[in-house]
Amino acid sequence: MSGDLLPENSIVVGCGGVGLDLLATVAAFPQPDQKIRSTSFKIQGGGNTGNALTCVARLGLKPRIISKIADDTQGRSILDELQADGVDTSFIVVSKEGTSPFTYIIVDNQTKSRTCIYTPGFPPMKPDDLTESSLLSALNGTKIAYLDGRFHETALVVAHEAIRKNIPILMDAERPREGLDDLIKVVDYVVCAAQFPQVWTEAATVPKALVSMLLRLPKVKFVIVTLGKDGCIMLERTANEVPSTEEEMDVDKLLESLETKKNASINIPTCISSVIFMKASLATNLRADGIGTICGKLYIGTAENIPPHELIDTTGAGDAFVGAVLYAICTNFATEKMLCFAANVAAAKCRALGARSGLPRYNDQRLASFME
DSSP: OOGGGSOSOOEEEEESOOEEEEEEEESSOOOTTOOOOOSEEEEEEEOHHHHHHHHHHHTTOEEEEEEEEESSHHHHHHHHHHHHTTOBOTTEEEESSSBOOEEEEEEETTTTEEEEEEEOOBSOOOGGGSOHHHHHHHHTTEEEEEEOSOSHHHHHHHHHHHHHTTOOEEEEEOSOOTTHHHHHTTOSEEEEOTTHHHHHHOOSSHHHHHHHHHHHOTTOOEEEEEOGGGOEEEEEEOOSOSOTTSOOEEHHHHHHHHHTTOOTTOOSOOEEEGGGGOSSOSOEEEEETTTEEEEEEEEEEOOOOOOTTTOOOOTTHHHHHHHHHHHHHHTTOOHHHHHHHHHHHHHHHTTSSSSSTTOOOTTOGGGHHHHO
């Protein structure tokens, strides 16, 4: 890969889950007590952090992973696959006893949905598993750290050391987990699943929830909520560029206005920013009634409209999106470019079975316009 396309420092450290996915596609999801046959089957590496860092590696960065597996057949497969993709696994703890995590995944060809049955690994990772020297080595020269919320005690140790070294942190908030509240308040960027903002904040709408998150998390620079085929919504905090006398905009109404700017005839990912409604300033005071006001920018990112015959499996699409966002932060992409890029990477992933088979490489022609 051309050196001038990447920052001088292109190391990404991730702490979180890895596993093995056993994927079976079926013509339609079975009824209770029904016996059916699979139409295809694949065994492949999985886990949020394993998937996101595989994406990062294929895009040309240098990921290191902090996780835990057992010395069993699944564990050895997990290691081999990560290493083959260029992920540094030297910081993975291998337990002599126990079992590595794995997931049964049923992919419904009719609805294009997937159902996951997850079995955690044992024993779980604890802070004592990660020596201080190993942690310092993992973070040495790192551009950004990534947490998926698993192994929360160990993740918090990693986060605090990253903060001491002025390494920014991105967190994937898939759903509320034990220890999440301690982690999310120390990170710099949050990407979350569709239901998370409202569940975590108890706000009535997604835009209100995003305002609430930025008010409750003063360190966070942006929050992105991924919405599958409906794309994503992002709220970015800005410096107080807006005079206090500037009129406030209701964040729900602003989102409605942005939605009207979508062009259904465009199949490729696009990005629409609240900047199009601004006059003098590039940001505005966004009001969420009953919650508060934040100075920022609101964005809508659309997803690619994938033809039905090309849409194979959505497993790991969110992890692909996160991996692309990590790449975009490391390479200083503008926000609009970042959201379109991440949507393209996620769409490429959806064209193959499993979380990793479809992940594109940096020289993929579908990404050429972003890499120039």
